[in-house]
Amino acid sequence: MGKISEHYSTRRLTTLGIGGLARFFAEAESTEELQSLIQRAARNKIPHCIIGRGSNLLISDKGYDGMVLRLKPRQLGGIFQTDGRLIVDASVTLGHFCNFCAANGIGGFEFLCGIPGNMGGAVVMNAGAHGKNIGDHVESVQFLHKGGTVISAVKPAFSYRHCHLDGMDALLSVDLRAENFFTPPEKIRRQQTELRQWRSNRQPSGPSAGSIFKNPDGHSAGKLIDDAGLKGYTIGGAQISQMHGNFIINRGNATCADMLELIELIRATVRRKFAIELQLEVHYLGPSGFEII
Ligand SMILES: Cc1cc2nc3c(=O)[nH]c(=O)nc-3n(C[C@H](O)[C@H](O)[C@H](O)COP(=O)(O)OP(=O)(O)OC[C@H]3O[C@@H](n4cnc5c(N)ncnc54)[C@H](O)[C@@H]3O)c2cc1C
Missing domain, CATH: 3.90.78.10 (UDP-N-acetylenolpyruvoylglucosamine reductase, C-terminal domain)
Structure with missing residues (x-):
């Protein structure tokens, strides 16, 4: 199991680079490890929260009096193709996901290009750009309920930058509907480059x-x-x-x-x-x- 750090500076966990100390911090290598860390925190009556890559987070100067948990990003794997759909682990960064789509000719997710964060954070936030939102592609999700059980095949209700899932503690994976599995990779890459350029012309x-x-x-x-x-x-x-x-x-x-x-x-x-x-x-x-x- 990954190391549990005490009095960890949350500045390092957000793209804003702001935040006080978390009483504990741990990064899980897998969803099973995340579950076991959550159980350990619960046994010791320590509150916990799950974060993604911290790109939509503002953390208090007083920090968090509990255990901050996040999933370690995967360099490889975490994305599985099946029957016109993609099963994506919550830990997969959007950068890695966009590269995977480009390499495999999977069109329709170009709008995610340039949004920081991981798949868990993107689904919880219903991240989107250019008139498209990830929620429009979600068939179902797998999540850990606050009671400790893993719940599968649930379709959340999405609204603007919001995902509603009753009793959700940690989002574990998502089943996404792809628009097109036969898009020429160079077409996807060209569009991704244009969207990155669009961002760098408009966003600091x-x-x-x-x-x-x-x-x-x-x-x-x-x-x-x-x-x-x-x-x-x-x-x-x-x-x-x-x-x-x-x-x-x-x-x-x-x-x-x-x-x-x-x-x-x-x-x-x-x-x-x-x-x-x-x-x-x-x-x-x-x-x-x-x-x-
Ligand atoms: C430069 C920049 C550009 C951006 N552009 C866009 C944009 O175009 N469109 C857009 O929608 N957003 C944009 N964002 C915001 C942000 O990148 C997205 O909201 C992103 O989806 C957040 O993902 P994250 O992994 O960083 O989540 P975090 O910021 O770490 O977390 C966000 C929320 O999700 C929860 N969460 C994260 N992972 C899990 C999980 N596995 N289980 C349960 N809860 C979880 C956290 O508790 C928190 O409440 C931008 C941010 C930056 C810095």
């Missing part, structure tokens, strides 16, 4: 968690923030990107407190100017667990 490259807010119905959060004149606004080490209003960049020494202050300032300004309430897309992990803020 500094440490961020992607879009901070969900787009309100009929509006773009980035445009509202831009129209409010907030681009470039800085609190401590956290800055609203000059390139994209819905990205907050850690300029090197940002704290979670800086981020939360900036988030509140954006919300208050957008509310005052446009009477629109912005909701966080990013998930917030506080000392006692995930919180809606």
Whole structure:
């Protein structure tokens, strides 16, 4: 079993590079190992939470008073083709998945190219881009229930950046419907390159968690923030990107407190100017667990 580290800096676990200490941290090599770590934490009455690659996470400066668990990314394997579908392990990074699709002529998932994170995080977030969401391709998932049993072949309910699965503790794998198994690999690679280029022309490259807010119905959060004149606004080490209003960049020494202050300032300004309430897309992990803020 992988090592359990004590007082682990969660900064290393998020793309924002922000977060206090987790009481414990462990990386599981397999879903079986993840289950056994969860059981061990439960036996010792230690709360736990599962994260992916931390690309949609804001973690408190006070850290997390429990065990943070994640699946170690696989370099090989974790993706199985069967009957026009793909069974993908939650640990598989989207980068690895997109390379697999390109190499094997599996078309239809190009929209995932350039989104950081792993398959578990993508399904839990119903990640998407260019008008497509991963939930549209999900036939079913396998997950670990909070009661400890593994539940298979369940189709979750998806909505915008949300996946609803009653009692889900850890997502283990997903059964995806592919659009086309005979797409020429070079066509997929060309499209992936174009989409990567599209991102680098529009999104900043500094440490961020992607879009901070969900787009309100009929509006773009980035445009509202831009129209409010907030681009470039800085609190401590956290800055609203000059390139994209819905990205907050850690300029090197940002704290979670800086981020939360900036988030509140954006919300208050957008509310005052446009009477629109912005909701966080990013998930917030506080000392006692995930919180809606
Ligand atoms: C530069 C940049 C660009 C981005 N662009 C996009 C984009 O175009 N579209 C988009 O949708 N998102 C985008 N994102 C956000 C982010 O990459 C996605 O939401 C991604 O799917 C999150 O995956 P993750 O593995 O990093 O999950 P994390 O951020 O680690 O976790 C997100 C949530 O999922 C839960 N979770 C993760 N894995 C599991 C599991 N196995 N079991 C149970 N719960 C789990 C966590 O507890 C948390 O609540 C971007 C982020 C960055 C930094």
